[in-house]
Amino acid sequence: xxxxxxxxxxxxxxxxxxxxxxxxxxxxxxxxxxxxxxxxxxxxxxxxxxxxxxxxxxxxxxxxxxxxxxxxxxxxxxxxxxxxxxxxxxxxxxxxxxxxxxxxxxxxxxxxxxxxxxxxxxxxxxxxxxxxxxxxxxxxxxxxxxxxxxxxxxxxxxxxxxxxxxxxxxxxxxxxx
Numbered sequence: 001x002x003x004x005x006x007x008x009x010x011x012x013x014x015x016x017x018x019x020x021x022x023x024x025x026x027x028x029x030x031x032x033x034x035x036x037x038x039x040x041x042x043x044x045x046x047x048x049x050x051x052x053x054x055x056x057x058x059x060x061x062x063x064x065x066x067x068x069x070x071x072x073x074x075x076x077x078x079x080x081x082x083x084x085x086x087x088x089x090x091x092x093x094x095x096x097x098x099x100x101x102x103x104x105x106x107x108x109x110x111x112x113x114x115x116x117x118x119x120x121x122x123x124x125x126x127x128x129x130x131x132x133x134x135x136x137x138x139x140x141x142x143x144x145x146x147x148x149x150x151x152x153x154x155x156x157x158x159x160x161x162x163x164x165x166x167x168x169x170x171x172x173x174x175x176x177x
Contacts, residue, residue, distance in 0.1 A: 032104035045143035
């Protein structure tokens with residue numbers, strides 16, 4: 001009996017450590033881009049599309065502004081307009097790199113002690129677009145430096161996210177004002 005308990009605890013610990021590992025559904029570990037130049041990545045991004053989530057309910061015109069801090073971390077300011085009354089909603093947080101060899105895997109926190117994965121999984125060669133997801137595949141954002149994105153670029157992104165194990169049917173286009 002004790003051996004079974006030890007094995008169960010070991011499985012739970014290994015499962016918690018292996019958030020990016022293959023799941024029982026056969027989805028392979030989530031891959032990120034090879035490298036992110038954080039100095040080029042910071043700035044303002046417009047949300048083009050996302051997976052629906054509770055913390056962005058009724059959001060329109062969503063943007064994320066990233067500012068590199070002296071300590072190497074990143075200040076984060078997410079903004080949107082409430083689609084019901086037009087009021088500005090804003091959330092401030094911070095992000096930090098958890099894999100410095102690529103700078104593509106970050107954690108983000110809007111209030112301590114809660115934090116989430118922020119993995120850059122697709123990136124335009126001129127940093128004109130970015131796709132951010134989580135290894136669980138529960139979160140996904142398509143971002144652009146401009147409020148609009150061409151259908152060709154968007155459709156290419158949709159094909160690539162499907163190859164990464166995300167469900168295209170879950171993606172909702174964002175309303176930009």
